[in-house]
Amino acid sequence: MPTDLAVIGAGPAGLAASIAAAARGVRVTLVDAAPSAGGQFYRQPATGLGARRAQALHHQWRTWTRLREGLDRHIAAGRVTHLTDHHVWNVERTSTGLTVHALSGPEQETPVAVRADAVLLATGGYERVLPFPGWTLPGVLTAGGAQAMLKGTLVVPGGRVVVAGTGPLLLPVATGLAAAGVAVAALVESAGPEDFARHAGALAAQPGKAVEGALYTARLLRHRVRILPRHTVLEAHGDDRLEAVTVAALDPAGRPRPGTARRIPCDTLAVGHGMLPHTELADTLGCRIDGVAGVAVDDEQRTDVPGVWAAGEATGIGGAALALAEGHIAGRSIAARLSGTAPDPRQWERVARSRAALRRFSTTLDGVYAPPAHWADQVDDATVVCRCEEVRAGTVREAVGRLGAGDLRTVKLLTRAGMGWCQGRICTPGVAGVAGCAPTAARSPFARPVPLDVLAREPLQEGPDAC
């Protein structure tokens, strides 16, 4: 089934782009790994979004309803085909255009190929988790993982939860948990009030966001959640599962302050240290990637590979509103370019202005939310830093100190860290930090592991018969 535009990722960016393009006559195939639309943000439980009285959150709910209705309308009109549960493993450039290769089915073993004239990469990001002693214990989850448990398909996390790490996600996650009736023992954030003060100007320039943050904080206080700014988790304790965490205050240099360590009993620790963009599909296509920051794009959200656009967190972490703005611009640019005309950026001037402001805001947040400068010092040699291959911090340090590894690639080669099932998507930042070298984006030509028989077979049919 050939299509004009294949959009990969049905989060805010992919949805905004699909709707903007379809409204301008483009035939869109929206491919997403999840069972329903929404991406990381709108897939979240209603409890996380639907605080009916809080105005900022209400606004998000309205936006989602509008997107959902827009998508449904275009699907009904046959302009958009939504392929759910389709995991894209590669996008191939061919002589006639682009082919999106996906896997579907319960075991992700059925190949599906979608041929398109243009592709939008709207694959979002994933959570960064840095290692610390005890982080591999059952009961330690990512912040997003804890949030997902609330969806109702899984049990509500039992007993007491500590939310820890750094980044703008911790606040909504803690709020969501508390609002759902979970006992949140503490919110441990390594950024401190003085970090916010330093960036007060830029933060104040985004009043909507500030209000959102304040609302979250107010709700936490109402739920009697203890907020511990400028604190960090030193260690997670437990025999076969989590029983408690030790937290400590940080000094101005980012080291734990002696004498401030204390134990907080808990059954779940939700940790996150910000997000990283998914860039593998873009990387394999040959698109320029800006280090770990994301896929490089121009003002129209075009990558430097002809026919390939990128929008949302794949191009840099910045929140749902920014993803929407970028997606919208990408959709309009694609519609114009596919019809052979150069788009007129004045038509989306307002959106472009908001995109610029949101990007400035997220740059500011990057300055505010940073893991403690010396976090890697807390990782003792026995701590497993790569879970798939069970590589300990001591092994990584030895590769650097005794075997002459000077960069992440060599560390991986010599220790196997990052070579397992997750292909370094989880452990790379931690391994790089412990090794003392610069982190690099995870790269593999296969964004998903692909069965060899699927690889061996040239795809016969174009797209699923059902559509």
Added chain:
Amino acid sequence: MVGAACALYAARAGLDVALVDRGPVAGGTTGAGEGNLLVSDKEPGPELELALLSLRLWDELADELGPAVEYEPKGGVVVASAPEGLAALEGLAAEQRAAGVEAVDVPANRLRDLEPHLAPGLTGGVLYPQDRQVMPALAAAHLVRASRARLLTGRTVTGVLRTRQGAVRGVRTDRGDVHAPAVVNAAGTWSGEVAALAGVTLPVLPRRGFVLVTEPLPPRVRHKVYAADYVADVASDSAALQTSPVVEGTAAGPVLIGASRERVGFDRSFSLPVARALAAGATRLFPFLEQVRAMRTYLGFRPYMPDHLPAVGPDPRAPGLYHACGHEGAGIGLSTGTGHLIAQILGGGRPELDLTPFRPERFEQEAV
């Protein structure tokens, strides 16, 4: 890898060695390929002699470093799927036996004793018990460490220092000069550039290779297994893509599926058709692999010389300059012999093998 082996044998011969690399240890092709130490794919001749010498030295090193470098004396099995292929394979094996290689003909009905998961319908094969395997990056790193050479990583060689009489007296790097009466050029695929810094030509070209890496599996492929066409591909002069399948398990669990060969310059872009061809070849040999998932690929550029032989030995055009490069798809295997021979001539002794076929200036003379 080759530089590491030169450093080790030179240091053990009593020389003071500095190892200079612009990247980290194993940052070149060594970190991008497989670690087969093969005699099976070599026709009788100078390369096979170098391979046999190298294997002996690898076995010695294994006593010292075996587990650290994931040394596995697992043997290789070459299979044929058609009678003509088998005849050619058995013919080659007979010649190799005459040259001192252990090679055992295996009839079709015994193949599965060696490799229980092989596809049915193969016509037969040859077992090469001497084929071995190491993990190349670990091997390079541990040889460097064992050599105790001064390791100067992150330093790019930007010039070769010469005396007024023309003798080599060290190298210039972006972080200072390193003085030495002898300089060994072990810059792999980039050796031509280093040779040019000394004012001599060395025709080293890149030959791209992809390796597919699967998810970790319990051991099911016991030997290094490949199809008989592989030997033809290795020896081929064609620039076009060749993808005879080579399948092997690793100590760490993943199965490696190699190895494509194509001459496309230093093009790093992923090629799905190459990956498809490798997957197709591997699943034909081992049907169980059909359901196994590919996780990633390696990509590297073999240092390739027009006559498929490395350059090993002194360069008469620049006294004091030695070359140890151009090993194409066998630089891991051939590194120990190369390092050993280089150390012998650096020490003023007679090399154990005749170096005439490996003379670095041989192409220039041909051109004359």
